[in-house]
Amino acid sequence: MTNAPDHPAGLRLLLERVYDAREIREKFSAWHAPRLNRWERVRAVAGAALCECLQPARIARRELPTGESCWFAPGVRWRVRDVDPACRIAVAPHAGPAAEADFPPPARSHWLDDAERVAVAGKGDWARTLAGMQEGGSVLIHGRGDPAAAVADAFRRTCGRLGWHPLWSDGEDYIAWAARVPEAIALADYLGRDHALIEAALARHRQGDPLGLQWALFMLERHMQLEETFLFDIYRRRGGSARRIAELEREHALVREDRARLTRPQTLRRFWRILEAHDEKEESLIYPHLTAEEDLLVRAMVFRAR
Numbered sequence: 001m002t003n004a005p006d007h008p009a010g011l012r013l014l015l016e017r018v019y020d021a022r023e024i025r026e027k028f029s030a031w032h033a034p035r036l037n038r039w040e041r042v043r044a045v046a047g048a049a050l051c052e053c054l055q056p057a058r059i060a061r062r063e064l065p066t067g068e069s070c071w072f073a074p075g076v077r078w079r080v081r082d083v084d085p086a087c088r089i090a091v092a093p094h095a096g097p098a099a100e101a102d103f104p105p106p107a108r109s110h111w112l113d114d115a116e117r118v119a120v121a122g123k124g125d126w127a128r129t130l131a132g133m134q135e136g137g138s139v140l141i142h143g144r145g146d147p148a149a150a151v152a153d154a155f156r157r158t159c160g161r162l163g164w165h166p167l168w169s170d171g172e173d174y175i176a177w178a179a180r181v182p183e184a185i186a187l188a189d190y191l192g193r194d195h196a197l198i199e200a201a202l203a204r205h206r207q208g209d210p211l212g213l214q215w216a217l218f219m220l221e222r223h224m225q226l227e228e229t230f231l232f233d234i235y236r237r238r239g240g241s242a243r244r245i246a247e248l249e250r251e252h253a254l255v256r257e258d259r260a261r262l263t264r265p266q267t268l269r270r271f272w273r274i275l276e277a278h279d280e281k282e283e284s285l286i287y288p289h290l291t292a293e294e295d296l297l298v299r300a301m302v303f304r305a306r
């Protein structure tokens with residue numbers, strides 16, 4: 001796992017709590033991330049824990065033998081898999097510098113920074129570009145025309161190992177982030193990566209990239225409409241709480257209210273805090289119920305906001 005064992009000096013321990021196997025399954029089997037300026041140390045207290053970490057183009061795995069620990073940085077999605085009945089883990093959130101709680105920290109931009117830049121040669125030439133992607137790689141693709149059919153075809157040809165996330169489009173020019181991953185993508189992985197890319201674009205905005213905010217707002221609106229149009233409904237139909245969805249939809253409204261004024265630091269601060277709490281709720285409570293057939297994932301990838 002690439003984020004271990006590195007962590008900055010000067011972190012402040014907030015608490016440490018031990019979870020048994022049942023609690024680990026309840027609380028840490030879905031993606032979860034330390035938010036704002038928090039870092040988390042996970043230690044195997046008894047038995048071995050298999051930790052997974054959602055990375056741009058793969059899911060990294062690390063087995064923690066008894067007594068060993070690893071660290072997760074702010075925004076890094078992690079979970080525990082295949083929990084042995086004897087397994088117990090200690091999770092210790094730590095606070096980083098207070099100033100880093102207010103805005104997307106620069107480190108989160110790596111999802112976009114590390115992607116290879118690719119230009120699609122001509123209108124309609126998406127298929128050749130997608131077919132040439134290397135496993136384990138991520139790209140920022142800039143092209144013209146509608147890529148939906150090429151994306152659906154590439155997704156099927158790779159047996160679900162292609163992730164496609166639109167960053168921006170004006171109907172003619174199109175920019176997307178794509179990754180070729182080694183294993184078929186689950187809908188919860190796809191949506192977690194969508195959140196991470198929005199955070200990455202906001203982090204670039206904070207670093208002065210003029211496209212950062214444009215991409216973040218485009219992605220965010222597409223993502224919220226995707227949830228409101230059909231994902232929340234699937235959760236409801238599978239017995240999910242209507243009250244919880246109403247709360248998430250209220251948070252969407254707050255985010256939409258703030259987005260026109262994000263150049264003001266106090267608005268960006270509030271927006272960032274709402275978004276962090278909102279994404280954590282969705283990833284841990286809603287997305288695990290959205291196990292999806294292949295068709296739903298393709299629909300999500302090529303979904304266009306109104």
Ligand SMILES: [Fe+2]
Pocket residue numbers: 224227248252278282
């Ligand atoms: Fe949402």
Ligand SMILES: [Fe+2]
Pocket residue numbers: 191195223227279282
């Ligand atoms: Fe979401």
